[in-house]
Amino acid sequence: MPEKKRIAVFISGRGSNFKSILDHVQKGDINGEIVVVISDNPQAKGLDYARENNIHFRVFEFNRGVNRDKYFEEIVNYLEGFGVDLILLAGFMRVLSSNIIRRYKNRIINIHPALLPSFPGTHAQRQALEYGVKVSGCTVHFVDEGVDTGPIIIQEAVEVLDTDTEETLAARILEKEHIAYPRAVKLFCDNKLKIDGRRVFIQD
């Protein structure tokens, strides 16, 4: 069994993906430990899960006019003390700067509520409805220097119904997110993911 991975989770809001990963960690399904939570939003609901579970957390507010490189440099410096092996973006609504992506190359994972490369960026569920696709879903992927462009680990599909609103579609996709994200994190923590160019292979 490889050593437990030390995980940092970045959130901006509700934190349901953080919670679902935390549940799997606590059940022992994931060979890792969430050592710190970072939020850009002091009001993020998800911070309550960190408080309730005695997990270190720190808010780095992103104020207007802040230099993005400097902002992420501060976060990188803060993380050094935690010996972080893996960063999970869980509803973190900021585009990372290249300094943090290079520092944690192939060790940052994101969840996106669409089947990439369709509908990157914000309001992915709304984009999918407006486009009129019949199938959407979620994507767990490594983070590279583009926006939602990194190598894909897992995707889960969801049928788009005629009756769907942005909210109902988002809710069904979220159920899949709570399955796909912990699964991908487990694979990473078991050293089972191998990146080859754009492709990610799951090794037995």
Ligand code: GAR
């Ligand atoms: C999730 O649907 C996640 O896929 C999405 O934000 C939501 C966060 O929910 N992320 C993005 O749109 C990133 N571009 P949560 O805070 O309850 O995990």
